Amino acid sequence: MRVLFLSTFQAQEPLGVMYLSGALKAAGHETKMIFVPDPRFPARFKEFDPDVVCYSFTTGVQVHVAGLNKIVKKMKPSVVSIAGGAHVTVVPEFLEEDGFEAICRGEGEEALVDFVNRVEEGGDLTNIPNIWFKAPDGVIHKNEPRPLVADLDSIGWCDRTLVYDASDLYKGSERKVIKTDRGCPMNCSFCFHHAWKTKIYKLSNNEYVRRRSVDHVIEEAKQIIEKYPLTYVHFLDDIFNINNKWLAEFAERWPVEIGLPFDVILMANMVTDKHIQLLKKAGCVYARIAFEAADDHMRNAVMRKNTTRKQLVRAAEHIKRHGIRLGSLNMLGGPGATIEDDFETVKLNIECKVDHPLVSLLQPYPMTDINEMTQEMGVSTDQWDEFPTLFNRTTSIAHKNRHYFENLHKWFPLVVRHGWLLPLAQKAIRSRWLCRPFTWMYMLYSEWLVTEQNALYYKAQSKTGLKTVPILDFSSRVITKGFVRLATVVAGKGASKIAMKIKLNDERAVAHMED
Numbered sequence: 001m002r003v004l005f006l007s008t009f010q011a012q013e014p015l016g017v018m019y020l021s022g023a024l025k026a027a028g029h030e031t032k033m034i035f036v037p038d039p040r041f042p043a044r045f046k047e048f049d050p051d052v053v054c055y056s057f058t059t060g061v062q063v064h065v066a067g068l069n070k071i072v073k074k075m076k077p078s079v080v081s082i083a084g085g086a087h088v089t090v091v092p093e094f095l096e097e098d099g100f101e102a103i104c105r106g107e108g109e110e111a112l113v114d115f116v117n118r119v120e121e122g123g124d125l126t127n128i129p130n131i132w133f134k135a136p137d138g139v140i141h142k143n144e145p146r147p148l149v150a151d152l153d154s155i156g157w158c159d160r161t162l163v164y165d166a167s168d169l170y171k172g173s174e175r176k177v178i179k180t181d182r183g184c185p186m187n188c189s190f191c192f193h194h195a196w197k198t199k200i201y202k203l204s205n206n207e208y209v210r211r212r213s214v215d216h217v218i219e220e221a222k223q224i225i226e227k228y229p230l231t232y233v234h235f236l237d238d239i240f241n242i243n244n245k246w247l248a249e250f251a252e253r254w255p256v257e258i259g260l261p262f263d264v265i266l267m268a269n270m271v272t273d274k275h276i277q278l279l280k281k282a283g284c285v286y287a288r289i290a291f292e293a294a295d296d297h298m299r300n301a302v303m304r305k306n307t308t309r310k311q312l313v314r315a316a317e318h319i320k321r322h323g324i325r326l327g328s329l330n331m332l333g334g335p336g337a338t339i340e341d342d343f344e345t346v347k348l349n350i351e352c353k354v355d356h357p358l359v360s361l362l363q364p365y366p367m368t369d370i371n372e373m374t375q376e377m378g379v380s381t382d383q384w385d386e387f388p389t390l391f392n393r394t395t396s397i398a399h400k401n402r403h404y405f406e407n408l409h410k411w412f413p414l415v416v417r418h419g420w421l422l423p424l425a426q427k428a429i430r431s432r433w434l435c436r437p438f439t440w441m442y443m444l445y446s447e448w449l450v451t452e453q454n455a456l457y458y459k460a461q462s463k464t465g466l467k468t469v470p471i472l473d474f475s476s477r478v479i480t481k482g483f484v485r486l487a488t489v490v491a492g493k494g495a496s497k498i499a500m501k502i503k504l505n506d507e508r509a510v511a512h513m514e515d
């Protein structure tokens with residue numbers, strides 16, 4: 001069968017669909033991806049003439065996806081539309097949307113292959129594990145998930161050609177992503193993991209948390225290097241330092257067999273000095289830890305990070321001591337937070353001398369425990385169609401002085417790096433009228449942080465030239481972005497591809513802080 005994946009451009013290559021395409025091809029199907037907007041979309045759609053169309057998306061963009069699928073159904077009414085990924089897994093009621101025949105909950109390689117095989121055979125579509133199917137009479141058949149694939153190596157390779165053949169932006173990027181794990185043992189109340197683990201799959205950590213072998217990961221990196229530009233790897237793992245034995249083997253082999261710099265996210269309550277020594281030896285140039293909130297009640301009782309302040313400070317010290325760039329992930333405006341609590345988070349970042357402070361406004365995503373908490377507190381939304389598509393800029397939580405939190409978000413990176421600005425920020429965030437200039441300030445400063453980040457990558461790769469001079473890199477990014485914004489106003493969506501090219505390799509996008 002011919003299976004088409006449709007998606008908007010995103011700031012990072014989408015791994016999930018590449019894995020799905022790998023599984024479909026191994027089962028003998030043909031796949032293609034089209035990123036939209038694309039002026040040649042109708043012609044390319046007609047040329048490929050798909051039997052099945054797949055969509056993968058997060059909460060916030062479902063309305064756009066439904067609109068896109070309407071266009072698809074007009075072009076070919078007989079095509080079978082199936083959605084999967086983060087949003088429909090937790091809001092399967094999306095299937096009630098006109099135009100969709102099925103959704104997939106959870107991991108999809110085996111489920112999608114079964115589904116497409118049955119469509120091909122004209123078989124029964126009502127009883128495929130993981131798949132919810134809407135029969136022609138409108139009845140929705142809801143199937144339980146199948147057991148998770150225990151040995152991740154057995155899933156095989158993700159099919160990078162799906163995405164790279166569809167877009168030179170991703171193919172040409174010198175940074176590529178690799179994911180070595182699936183699942184997470186933690187139960188942070190704002191994250192999708194506890195919802196998937198305990199509410200959908202109903203599994204223990206032993207079954208839910210899995211990791212590929214070091215062999216398999218190194219082989220993947222080798223395959224990428226053979227075919228595509230690659231000078232830097234962004235590991236998408238939720239917790240890179242979860243297994244001591246794995247980390248030791250990785251640190252031994254990666255520098256010898258691959259030798260490329262990389263960045264990771266670490267869990268602060270698991271970090272030891274030995275981990276950081278190993279990571280340094282392996283070529284890690286940048287490590288992020290999640291502070292989320294300095295207030296103990298918010299961090300541990302509300303967000304359930306299960307991490308003490310002491311552990312955060314100690315992990316930060318280890319990372320700095322070994323000369324690795326320290327990034328922090330922070331969330332402002334949690335349910336019940338006061339602005340004073342959030343200023344404590346700023347102070348904790350200052351105390352830890354964070355190089356790259358990343359910050360978002362907490363959004364209570366569907367099916368998460370924090371969403372239930374915010375509902376119980378009467379400050380949440382469950383209108384998913386009105387959910388913000390991005391984390392930053394605004395909060396969906398009904399705080400008394402919402403603009404205080406939104407303004408602090410814009411001041412956050414600057415104040416963390418320049419602590420003397422704290423008293424000024426404490427006053428400035430109260431202004432209702434300066435939100436826009438604060439946003440510009442945030443964007444400019446974030447651009448500078450990205451410039452610092454780039455300088456680090458260039459150094460690790462021993463690159464030289466004008467592009468590697470920080471002030472020139474910064475100026476060119478700012479001028480080009482300014483130009484793209486102007487061009488977008490004048491030329492509309494035509495400029496979006498250039499904007500995306502600038503966003504690729506942008507640290508904020510990688511860390512979920514897209515501007």
Ligand code: B12
Nearest residue numbers: 014015016054056058059084085086104107108192390391
């Ligand atoms: C990398 C990443 C990104 C990247 C790339 C996204 C991408 N398309 O891959 C970037 C930086 C662009 C990104 C952006 C955002 N992200 Co993000 N992201 C992730 C992250 C860390 C890894 C995704 C991944 O590659 N997983 C590995 C692959 C193998 O798994 P997968 O993608 O889930 O795909 C499997 C299944 O879901 C399923 N499947 C997926 N699609 C489909 C489609 C079909 C048809 C079928 C049958 C099955 C299926 O099968 C796949 C293989 O098993 C996840 C958290 C995580 N650990 O998964 C968050 C996550 C997906 N992101 C999240 C969010 C909130 C966002 C943002 C909204 C954040 C923001 N900036 O404000 C944006 C949304 C951007 C947009 N407009 O769409 C949330 C989504 C929650 C929700 N309810 O939707 C997650 C779950 C994080 C979390 N802690 O909760 N993200």
Ligand code: SF4
Nearest residue numbers: 184186188191193238
């Ligand atoms: S540690 Fe990170 S990935 Fe794991 S549950 Fe918490 S937020 Fe999610």
